[in-house]
Each structure stands twice: as structure tokens, then as C-alpha cells.
Amino acid sequence: MVVTHQGFFDAPLAEIDPAMGDIxxxxxxxxxTHIELIASENLASRAVMQAQGSIITNKTVEGYPGKRYHGGAAVVDEMERLGIARAKELFGCAxxxxxxxxxxxxxxxxLHTLLKPGDRILSMDLSAGGHLSHGAQVNQTGRFYDxxxxxVRRQDGLIxxxxxxxxxxxxxxxMIIAGGSSYPRVIDFAAFRAIxxxxxxxxxxxxxHIAGLIAGRAHPSPVPHADVVTTTTTKTLRGARGGLIVSNDEDLGKRIDSSLFPxxxxxxxxxxxxxxxVCLGEALRPEFRDYAAAVVAHAQVMATTLLERGYDVVTGGTDTHLLLLDLRRQDLKGNAACDRLEAAGITSNKNAVPFDDQKPWVTSGLRLASSSATTRGLGPDDFRRLAGLTADVLDEMAAGGGLDxxxxxxxxAAVSEICAQHPIYPNSIVTET
Ligand SMILES: Cc1ncc(COP(=O)(O)O)c(C=O)c1O
Structure with missing residues (x-):
């Protein structure tokens, strides 16, 4: 029986699946129409999305270039080798x-490469800014390892x-793990190495969180100090959603390869x-350094403006793309503040602050970051204005004002104006990608 589906190879999403097209x-x-201040987000380039949404999705391989379990892999072997070469060049690693x-x-x-079940890990507490996958109790890593x-210190929020x-x-x-999801300062990687x-x-x-800043030379690199470095390729690196492992130890790399697959x-x-x-190629271009420097400068502008407006910024500022607002002085909860800002067109996320006594889905903090809006083309004046608007909304909330x-x-209205001045993808991207 010959089976054909009309439009299968050429009709756009909106025609084939109107419900998903609409979403x-x-x-x-x-x-x-919103300004994105979530630290783990960014805007991927059209080129990244084209590659990610390409016919490469049809190919299956297991193993590594030159040693695959499936045929027809020569072209994608070339791609993986290219990506690996770019990652090594970008992060200066072997x-x-x-x-x-x-x-x-x-x-x-x-963890699977270097540890046995029951081995001991020392990592940053989730409540202080660590990550679930660093051995948090609710994560499988918290079950398998001790x-x-x-x-961080109570008085200054620093490690x-x-x-x-x-x-x-x-x-x-x-194993000792350094790095986290809401720590705004440079981590002393050399001191971690010594310990x-x-x-x-x-x-x-x-x-x-900081991979893009490291790639853009706006933040010190952990690569010379760590046995192994992990990252996501979203966030400040501005790429496709996924992970990456780098190291200077090629023998360890061989073990990591065979531990990842199978x-x-x-x-x-x-x-x-x-x-x-594609995103690694973009990050290798000279203009990515300007981007990384601007991201840090813009986060600092937001931190300074919010401090001037009487808001507590954990550690008193930031060296990265993110800042953490402690809303306890204003007696505001992170979840309610996040909802209110979203109603005003600013997207952020609630976040526990160090020594928070609120539950994780409530929190006393807000995490803000400059990475996505910098990609959008906002400059220092826009960030100063945005931070001022954020303070206006939170002040009103603290004074008992409502959604109206x-x-x-x-x-x-101001966010709509800023968004109109800094457009992102055209509407046609929905049907073209
Ligand atoms: C520090 C850190 N590590 C790891 C991850 C996990 O990445 P993923 O969501 O891709 O599993 C995150 C996610 O936000 C993170 O902040």
C-alpha cells in the first residue's frame, strides 16, 4: 500500500496543525511584547533556530564521529567534529x-564518570544559589551520593x-562542585582548586549561567582550574537548548565520552x-565580546538603580548578568512580585534569597538579568529606565496598590514603547523556520 499525506513535506505548521500554529x-x-529579565533565558538567533529546526532531526546516531552504530553518519560526523572544534577554541580547552x-x-x-554510588560530594546549597543537579535532596544526585x-555568608551573601x-x-x-544558578559574583575558581x-x-x-560571559571574555574562566566544566548552551551563551562538557584532561574526556553514551x-x-x-560559531565572532561586556554593564546599571531606589541587592551588586533582589525590607513575596511585574510587561522569576524563610514557590526574592534584553538591543539608558519602572511597580505594590x-x-505602556523600538523576530518566522 502506498501511503501519502498531503502537505507532509511542504505545508507549514499553521496549516497542518492550526492548534499548535496558534500556540x-x-x-x-x-x-x-514583553521584556525578558529571566537569567536562564535569551533570544536565539534565527540561524540557531533554523539549524535546530532543520532536517537534521531525521538522523539517528549513537556513539561518536567515526565510531557510530548507524550508517549514513558521514555528514553529521562532520557537524559534530565542527561543533567540538568550536567549543575547544571558544573555551581554550583540549x-x-x-x-x-x-x-x-x-x-x-x-558524576557518573568520576564517582561511585555513595561517594561524597561538597556543593553549594540550593537555597544559597546552587543547582538541583549538584546533589539536592529532591534530585537523583542527592539520592545516589553522600x-x-x-x-554563603549571612552578612554579605558571598561564598x-x-x-x-x-x-x-x-x-x-x-568531588567538589562550584557554580550555581543565582550567585551574582565571580567565584574564586583557583581557591576551589586549592581546596x-x-x-x-x-x-x-x-x-x-556564565558560559557566555566566559566565552566573551567578560568573566574569568574556570577551565584552567577545574578537572571538568559543564554548561548549558542557552542562557548567556544564547544558543540551542542543551548541554556541553569541556575539560583540559583528554584522558578524562575519553572516560566522559563512554560514560555519557552508553x-x-x-x-x-x-x-x-x-x-x-551555530551558537558556538556566533560566540567566536568578535562582536560576541561586545555583547558579553554589555550584558555585565547592563546588569550593573540595574543593580545600581535598584539600590538607589532602596532595594536590597544580594552582595550589593553583580559581576555577571544576574542580580538577586531581596524583598524582605519591602515585605514583599517573590511570587507576588513576579506576577505583578509580568502584568506590567516585565518577565522575571521568583527566587529564594540566602537564609530565606519562605517556601521555594513563594520566596522573598526576585532574580533579574540583562542577557536577553541586551540581545534585543537595549542599551544602558533602557536598563536604567527598566530598573526604575521595576522599582515603581514594586513600590506601588508595597504601598498596597493593586493590579490596576x-x-x-x-x-x-513604557515596555510597549521599548519593545517597539527594539523589535525581535518578524511574525513570518512562525511559518518560515
Ligand atoms: C547552574 C545550572 N546548572 C545546570 C542547569 C540545568 O540545566 P538544564 O535545565 O538544561 O537541565 C541549570 C539550569 O538552569 C543551572 O542553572
Whole structure:
């Protein structure tokens, strides 16, 4: 029997599946008309999305270039080699693996390579800004390994390296993990290395949030200090959604390769690898350095403006793309503040602050970042204005104002104006990608 489906190879999404076409179109409208301040988001280029949405999705491979379990792999072998070469050049390292489906699976792979179940890990506490995949109790990594945590100092929100050393000596970990999802300051990677050496532990640095800043030379690199470094390729790196592992230790790299496949994952997501390869190429261009420098400068403008308006910024500022507002002085909750800002056109996320006594789905904090709006073309004056508008909305809320308050509607209007001045993808992208 011959089976044909009309339009299968050439009709656009909106025609074949109007319900999904409508969802994509409405999400595009949301992205066009809101300012995105979520630290883990960014706007991928059209080229990244074209590669990611390409016919490469049809190819299946397991294994690595030149050593595949499926035929027809010569072209995608070339792609994976290209992506690996770009990652090595970008991060100045000897080894890269582009296959992790996500940042969590990159971390899982490294743990699976270097540890046995029951081995000890020392990592940053989730409540202080760590990540679930670093051994949080609710995560599988918290079940498989014996995990102790370090946090930040109560008085200044900074990692106390003497405290890390003390905990490392007490816990005797086989692995120390540095890096997290809401720590706004440069981490002293050399000091982590020294502590790891002292207790005979491996050092994993998770640079998921700051990878783009490191690639753009706006932040020190952990690569010379860590045994292995993991990242996501979204966030500041501005690429396809996925993970990446890099290291200077090629022998360890061989072990990571065979631990990722067949140990943690099956076939590679080649279409995502295509998007990652494009994004790594973009990050190698000189203009990416300007982008990374602007991201940090813009986050600092927001932090300064909010401090001037009487808001507590954890650690008193930022060295990265993100800042963490502590709303306890204003007696506001993170979830309610996030909802109110969204009504005003500003998208952020609630976030626990160090020593928060609110539950994780409530929180006393807001995490804001400059990475996505900088991609959109906003400059320092726009960020100053945005931070002022954020303060207006939060002030109104703290004073008991409702959703229909003047600060919410004035901010909504200002955001519309900024969005119109800095357009993103055209509507036609819904049918063209
Ligand atoms: C520091 C850090 N590591 C790992 C991850 C996990 O990445 P993924 O969501 O791709 O699993 C994140 C996610 O936001 C992160 O912030």
C-alpha cells in the first residue's frame, strides 16, 4: 500500500496543525511584547533556530564521529567534529562533548564518570544559589551520593572560602562542585582548586549561567582550574537548548565520552547539536565580546538603580548578568512580585534569597538579568529606565496598590514603547523556520 499525506513535506505548521500554529504565534507575540529579565533565558538567533529546526532531526546516531552504530553518519560526523572544534577554541580547552541533552545530564554524566554510588560530594546549597543537579535532596544526585553543602555568608551573601575549606576537610569529598544558578559574583575558581587538592577531590565547575560571559571574555574562566566544566548552551551563551562538557584532561574526556553514551544517554539529539554548533560559531565572532561586556554593564546599571531606589541587592551588586533582589525590607513575596511585574510587561522569576524563610514557590526574592534584553538591543539608558519602572511597580505594590495601579499601567505602556523600538523576530518566522 502506498501511503501519502498531503502537505507532509511542504505545508507549514499553521496549516497542518492550526492548534499548535496558534500556540507558537501567541508565544511569539508574548516574546515580542514583553521584556525578558529571566537569567536562564535569551533570544536565539534565527540561524540557531533554523539549524535546530532543520532536517537534521531525521538522523539517528549513537556513539561518536567515526565510531557510530548507524550508517549514513558521514555528514553529521562532520557537524559534530565542527561543533567540538568550536567549543575547544571558544573555551581554550583540549576536550569537548556536545552531546548532553541538558545541563542536568551534563552534570549527571560527570558524576557518573568520576564517582561511585555513595561517594561524597561538597556543593553549594540550593537555597544559597546552587543547582538541583549538584546533589539536592529532591534530585537523583542527592539520592545516589553522600552530599554536604556550603552556603554563603549571612552578612554579605558571598561564598566564604574558609568555610568551604572547613567543610571539605570535615566531609572529605571525592568531588567538589562550584557554580550555581543565582550567585551574582565571580567565584574564586583557583581557591576551589586549592581546596580540592588539599582533600584529594576532583573539581567540577558548572558554568551554565556564565558560559557566555566566559566565552566573551567578560568573566574569568574556570577551565584552567577545574578537572571538568559543564554548561548549558542557552542562557548567556544564547544558543540551542542543551548541554556541553569541556575539560583540559583528554584522558578524562575519553572516560566522559563512554560514560555519557552508553552510560547516561542513548542517541544524540543531532538537530540540537546543529543549533549548538551555530551558537558556538556566533560566540567566536568578535562582536560576541561586545555583547558579553554589555550584558555585565547592563546588569550593573540595574543593580545600581535598584539600590538607589532602596532595594536590597544580594552582595550589593553583580559581576555577571544576574542580580538577586531581596524583598524582605519591602515585605514583599517573590511570587507576588513576579506576577505583578509580568502584568506590567516585565518577565522575571521568583527566587529564594540566602537564609530565606519562605517556601521555594513563594520566596522573598526576585532574580533579574540583562542577557536577553541586551540581545534585543537595549542599551544602558533602557536598563536604567527598566530598573526604575521595576522599582515603581514594586513600590506601588508595597504601598498596597493593586493590579490596576498607575505604576502598572505606566510600566506596561513604557515596555510597549521599548519593545517597539527594539523589535525581535518578524511574525513570518512562525511559518518560515
Ligand atoms: C547552574 C545550572 N546548572 C545546570 C542547569 C540545568 O540545566 P538544564 O535545565 O538544561 O537541565 C541549570 C539550569 O538552569 C543551572 O542553572
Amino acid at each position: 507558537v504565534a501567541r508565544e511569539l507575540t508574548r516574546q515580542q 576536550y569537548a562533548n556536545l552531546q548532553p541533552h541538558s545541563g542536568s545530564q551534563a552534570n549527571q554524566t560527570v 552530599v554536604a553543602h556550603y552556603g 566564604d572560602m574558609d568555610e568551604v575549606a572547613k567543610r571539605a576537610i570535615a566531609h572529605q569529598p571525592q 580540592a587538592n588539599e582533600v584529594g577531590a576532583r573539581l567540577l565547575v558548572d558554568m551554565a 552510560g547516561v544517554q542513548g542517541s544524540a539529539h543531532l538537530q540540537i547539536m546543529a543549533g549548538k554548533t 495601579g498607575p505604576a502598572v499601567s505606566a510600566t506596561r
